[in-house]
Amino acid sequence: MLRLIRDGRARTHAELVELTGLSRSTVAQRVDSLLTRRLVVPAEPGASRGGRPPRTFAFNRDAGVVLAADLGATHSRVAVTDMAGDVLAEAREDIPIASGPEIVLAWLEETFDGLLKEVKRGADDVQGIGVGVPGPVEFVTGTPVAPPIMPGWDGYGVAGRLRDRYNAPVLVDNDVNIMALGEYWSRWRDTDHLLFVKVGTGIGCGVITDGRIHRGAQGAAGDIGHIHVPDHDDVICRCGNLGCLEAIAGGGAMATTLTNLGVPAQNSRDVVRHVRDGRPEAMRLVRQAGRELGGVLASAVNFFNPGVIVIGGDIAHADEHLLAGVREVVYRRSTALATRSIRIARSTLDDRAGVLGAAVMVIEAVLAPEAIDQAMAAPAA
Numbered sequence: 295m296l297r298l299i300r301d302g303r304a305r306t307h308a309e310l311v312e313l314t315g316l317s318r319s320t321v322a323q324r325v326d327s328l329l330t331r332r333l334v335v336p337a338e339p340g341a342s343r344g345g346r347p348p349r350t351f352a353f354n355r356d357a358g359v360v361l362a363a364d365l366g367a368t369h370s371r372v373a374v375t376d377m378a379g380d381v382l383a384e385a386r387e388d389i390p391i392a393s394g395p396e397i398v399l400a401w402l403e404e405t406f407d408g409l410l411k412e413v414k415r416g417a418d419d420v421q422g423i424g425v426g427v428p429g430p431v432e433f434v435t436g437t438p439v440a441p442p443i444m445p446g447w448d449g450y451g452v453a454g455r456l457r458d459r460y461n462a463p464v465l466v467d468n469d470v471n472i473m474a475l476g477e478y479w480s481r482w483r484d485t486d487h488l489l490f491v492k493v494g495t496g497i498g499c500g501v502i503t504d505g506r507i508h509r510g511a512q513g514a515a516g517d518i519g520h521i522h523v524p525d526h527d528d529v530i531c532r533c534g535n536l537g538c539l540e541a542i543a544g545g546g547a548m549a550t551t552l553t554n555l556g557v558p559a560q561n562s563r564d565v566v567r568h569v570r571d572g573r574p575e576a577m578r579l580v581r582q583a584g585r586e587l588g589g590v591l592a593s594a595v596n597f598f599n600p601g602v603i604v605i606g607g608d609i610a611h612a613d614e615h616l617l618a619g620v621r622e623v624v625y626r627r628s629t630a631l632a633t634r635s636i637r638i639a640r641s642t643l644d645d646r647a648g649v650l651g652a653a654v655m656v657i658e659a660v661l662a663p664e665a666i667d668q669a670m671a672a673p674a675a
């Protein structure tokens with residue numbers, strides 16, 4: 295019922311009865327519970343067709359707030375949002391994730407508290423917390439697992455620490471997953487199946503299916519950076535295998551290749567700068583990386599049949615070169631049916647996708663029917 299009211303599909307008792315098939319008395323009872331919990335509030339009456347207009351309801355986006363964070367390798371974004379996912383206040387800071395969990399999470403808690411104060415809300419208003427980190431996460435426990443670029447975080451109970459402090463549900467996920475959800479939510483909700491590919495130093499992919507993050511059995515779904523690419527067995531990947539996509543087409547690999555060609559580059563941002571400066575070596579390299587990525591995505595398209603592929607991360611800023619390479623190969627190598635209406639687009643949210651996705655992940659969880667039923671069963675605070 296809450297979903298119907300949130301989506302604006304139902305505004306009155308009569309509409310809820312019609313759409314849910316529940317009895318009038320059950321609907322009335324549940325609406326009363328939602329009103330008591332302030333998840334739903336009375337709204338402007340609907341148009342009257344003579345007689346007394348029916349009571350109408352609307353979702354209360356101010357029923358509480360959500361704390362969201364996207365902790366990146368070198369910089370982080372933090373926000374407080376309302377229950378509809380709109381940002382009320384936000385902060386950004388250059389803080390290396392490699393500083394370790396004690397330093398980073400102490401900073402995060404301080405920042406959350408500051409933002410709450412800014413929007414004149416307290417810890418009691420926090421309905422949930424979502425955090426993205428740049429590494430693999432065991433989603434059920436909210437614990438990073440052997441994250442390569444996060445020394446000190448392996449097995450650290452990120453969710454447990456924040457849950458104890460704010461007494462609210464906490465979800466922790468891989469940054470690419472939350473970016474995928476942020477992109478889906480902000481622009482692509484008309485398609486249920488989306489792939490989000492982040493091309494930064496490494497390459498990762500978030501999978502949205504039926505509007506939800508697909509994590510797989512262990513949370514490792516979408517790790518396309520370590521899919522084998524033919525004809526590159528001379529390249530060793532940081533994972534120990536030969537010929538991984540990331541070791542050939544990732545920003546880190548391209549920076550090394552450019553440097554070896556006499557065009558010095560430290561990281562993916564340098565690669566993009568050289569492309570924008572019109573260095574032919576850099577443009578050729580990025581376009582070829584797009585083709586290699588396109589080869590892997592062509593297989594993914596045949597397998598998963600997404601409606602849209604969104605490309606983000608630093609290298610996506612290399613103008614059209616990366617996307618051109620991707621499109622060229624995906625259209626050539628995927629089946630006609632799978633590519634008939636596929637869209638391949640650049641991220642429009644950029645580095646805000648993660649923090650938005652973290653908020654949406656939490657809102658969807660705390661407003662899910664099971665979570666609401668559970669809260670209803672407990673005595674109202």
Ligand SMILES: [Zn+2]
Pocket residue numbers: 519520531532533534535538540541
């Ligand atoms: Zn690898």
